[in-house]
Each structure stands twice: as C-alpha cells, then as structure tokens.
Amino acid sequence: MEKPQGRASQPGRPPTDESTGPVRRPFLIAFVLLAVLAAASVYVFPDLASAPAEPTYRLAKIDRGPIVATVNASGAINPTTTVIVGSQLSGQVVEILADYNSAVQAGQVVARLNSDQIRARLDAARADLDQIRAQRQVQEAQIEKVHAEIERARATQSDAEAQIARNEALLAEAERVLNRQTELRARGVAAEAALETARAQRDAQSASLESARAQLASARAQQLGLRADLQVAQAQVKSVSAQLAQREAQVRQIEVDLRNTDIRSPVSGVVIQRNIELGATVAASLQAPTLFLIADDLRQMEIAAQVDEADVGRVRPGQRVSFTVNAYPGRTFEGTVKQVRLGSQTVQNVVIYTAIVSVENPRAELLPGMTANLRIETERREDALRVPNAALRWRPPALASEAQPQTPGQPPGDPTRQAPPQVRPGGGGSGGANVQAFVSELRSELSLTSGQQEELDAILADARKSFAGNGEGDAAVRRERFRAMRADMEQRIAAILTLEQRVRFEDIRARYANAGAAGQTGRVFVLGRNGNPEGVTIRIGASDGGVTEIISGPLEVGREVIVAGGPRADARPSGPRFGF
Secondary structure (H helix, E strand, C coil): CCCCCCCCCCCCCCCCHHHHHHHHHHHHHHHHHHHHHHHHHHHHCHHHHCCCCCCCEEEEECEEEEEEEEEEEEEEEEECCEEEEECCCCEEEEEECCCCCCEECCCCEEEEECCHHHHHHHHHHHHHHHHHHHHHHHHHHHHHHHHHHHHHHHHHHHHHHHHHHHHHHHHHHHHHHHHHHHHHHHCCCCCHHHHHHHHHHHHHHHHHHHHHHHHHHHHHHHHHHHHHHHHHHHHHHHHHHHHHHHHHHHHHHHHHHHHHCEEECCCCEEEEEECCCCCCEECCCCCCCEEEEEECCCCEEEEEEEEECCCHHHCCCCCEEEEEECCCCCCCEEEEEEEEEEEEEEECCEEEEEEEEEEECCCCCCCCCCEEEEEEEEEEEEEEEEEEHHHHHCCCCCCHHHCCCECCCCCCCCCCCCCCCCCCHHHCCCHHHHHHHHHHHHHHHCCCCHHHHHHHHHHHHHHHHHHHCCCCCCHHHHHHHHHHHHHHHHHHHHHCCCHHHHHHHHHHHHHHHHHHHHCCEEEEEEECCCCCEEEEEEEEEEECCCEEEEEECCCCCCCEEEEEECCCCCCCCCCCCCCC
C-alpha cells in the first residue's frame, strides 16, 4: 500500500502544533462551558451568589442654628415716581431742549411747539377785547348823561313846585281882593271897573297856577322816562360787561395755549425716555401724547415683585428683601417691602399679587427696567432647633414587615396596634402643643418677675380649663373656639407685661400665629432599639429649604434621624428569565 505523504515524526523531537492541537481543544471547550454555567447560575439564582445584608441608613443629627425663611419672586425695577410729560396742544415741534439722561428741574422747558397761529389768535382776541372795552365806556358815558338829564328834570320839577306855591299864594290874594271889591260894589262904594280888574287878576293867577301844575307833571313824566333810559343803559352796560368777561376769558385761554407751546417738566428728575423728534407733528386729539418720561429721583427705586398666591400670606410690609440683577453678577442688593397690593391678576392660570419693594439706589447703579430676582425674608430664627428637610421627606420602603410604620410607644412587630392618640388642650390637635411651645418661649425670653410669673400661671390655669372643655362639636367649631380662647389668653398676658416686654411678646405671638395658621405637622423616623425605623410626630415652623424649625416634639439636639437609605426591594424576578 502507498503510505500517506507527510512529515514523519522523529524520535527525540518535541511534538508539533499539529500533534498537540487535538489534545488541548477539548479542555478549552470544557472550561468555557463551565464558565457559562457558573454565570447562568449566578444570574438565575442570585440568592445563592450573595448573602443577605443588614439594611443601612444615612443619619443626620438634630442641631441648633439660624433659619431664614424666604419667598422667591421676580419683578422689574422702576423709579418711585415716573412722570409722563405730554402736550395739550397739537403742533409742530420746533425745538427740543432735553435728551435721554438729561437732568431737568421743575418748570424747565424741555421742548417747544410752533406758536405762530396761537399768537395770531391772541392778537385778534385782544383786539376784540379792546373793542368791547370801548363799547362799555360808551355805555357808561350814556349812563352818566341820563343821570345828568334826570338831575335837570328834578330841578325843573322843583321849579314847577315853587311856581305852583307862588301862584297859589297870588291866587289866594286875588280871591281876597275880588271878594272885597264885590262887597264894596254891593254897597255902592267901589266902581264897577275896580271889580272887573279884581276878577281879571283872580283869573290870571288861576291860569298861572294851572300852568305851573302842568309843568310839574311834565317834569315828573320826564324823570320817569329818564329812569327808564337809565335802566336800559345799565342793562346794556351789563351786557357789554358780560361780553367783556367772555373776551377776557378767551384771551386768557389763548395765553394758556401760548404758554403750553413750551413743554415744561413738572418735576425735577432725569429724562429716561424721549418720544419726539425735531420737526415732528404732535397730535393731541383724544388724549395727550407722551413726549417724555421723567423719573423723579433715581436714588429711590421700587420693585413690583410678582408673588404667587401660595406665598403672599407670608409677605408683609417692613420685611427685609435681598435681590440680584443680571447686570451685576455676584452682588446682592437690599430693600424693604413697602406694600402688598390687594389687586390680583391671573397669568397662565396662576393668581399672582404685586408686592412693592422700596430700594435705596444712592449710586444710581440700578437702572429702570432691570429684572430683579428677589428673596423676601418672611421669618428669621437666630437659634432654632433644626431638622434636615430630607428627614421630613424620608419614609420607610413599602415592605410587608413595614407596611405600617411604628410610632413611639407601639410594640415592635405588631403593625395592627395603634398608639393611642394624644389628647391636647382644646381639642385642636397640634394647636395645644403649639400653645405649650408658645408659653415656654414666653417664660424663657420675657424675663418675667415673680409677680408676673404668678399672674401668668393663673392665666394659664384658666386657659387650660377652657381648652379642656373644648371637646364638643365638629372640627371647624372647635378650631374657632380654640382661636377665641387663645386670643383671650394672649390679651390677658399682654396686659401684665411692661412696654419693652410687650414688644418682644408681639414678635413671639406673630411668629407662632404664622406657624399655627400654617397648621403644619411633620413626621421623621429614628432608629429604634431593634434597629427598625420608628416614626416621631413633630410640630414644624420656618424652613429655608434645607432645614426646618422644630417648634415642639420629643426630639432634642444631637438626636439622629433617618435621611436616606434602608432596605431596597429586589426588582428582578425570582425565577428564570428566559424560561429555563
């Protein structure tokens, strides 16, 4: 037979790759299979790969320190007083005497309008006024003339009256002569001619008397006519006087219009906006156009801060405000809440209120229109018992053995038993604890005398009796009675304090009133003796976002509370993943 061709092995030489390859390959395959089986067993049966570990918790200590509660807001910086300078007249701008950033004084001319037409109207009005004044002088002269004619008529009347008296006397004398001549003629002593002469004399005197009486009547009639003429002249003078007043008013109005062609600044300040150009026509029809905006004083500014309705209850006038602006990164400015306006507005379904913040700007660094990011300091605690906010947020995981966290006093391992509810004075829930903390702070901070201490104890004893009887009715009724009782207690306490103590008392009462109005209770967890979390209910107050004030509760400085950690539920399935 023919031997296969190839390289013959020689004695004494080491085996080649071709000879060792078939020997190593099975071992490699077996090693890979074992590794795959080991990995699969660890993945499918994780409990076999790791031993159960005790749950670990991250703890933090209760401490004391300052707390500053703030409300964040934003708003625009504006001058305290911004005056709009407009024009009451329409006309062409012929001169501009102020520009952006110009400092102006009250009454200073900042622009002028064309006044040619107004001056022409003023000249015409003054001419009409002079004409009316001349007419009035004519009417007044006519009145004087009528007065003179009336005086002459009175003189004529007086002369007529004198003539009547003279003629009456002469007529009487003629009557006596006639009677005497008649008697003498009857006795035949007097001649017929003498009798006729006496009779003629009597008739002449009678006629003279009638003439005098007619002159008197004429003089009286003339006076009546002159008085009527006087009344007409006086009425004409009144009419002319009214026309004169009208012409004078027209002249004054045109003079006002002429003065209004000079646009003046009503206040001393700085021009922050100019809306006119030289040669432009100002149209003042329905409303005065805005020509300039003048800031009264840039050293005093205001910020219209937009405060959310959830925070506006904590903002009050007098609170300190710190804010920043983008123009000065890294710098913080300060201000004071001046006013919280009652009017609200809704922006994107959010109700906001406007708080006015007063800001000192001595260097004029803050400019109108800048956006300020504010932090309004609503509460400050210099030495408060503090708990981290993470402890208030942490809750035990929802495991079967800890489905219901235990409270202090509850036996461990028995989730069905509940700790008895705490009964507080007044049936107000945590309100009684709030009162206890309030009274405790009064004793420690007001430096009460022994007499004041006795009076305070008597007031508190009466209050406890009132609170103890506040257990009937629904929750709303009990809360209302509790508020009334507490207000009466605070009023009685204020009555026993000095003026200095009362100021401090008002600060403490305001702080606890705000905390009571919030009605906030918190729950933190501590490690019990068996190493399980135990819940502790506390009364919380001010918060700065990182830590929160503890008003009352069974926690003290140095006590550790849970902020994170605990057993983690295994999210992987307990059986094989891929069906094997």
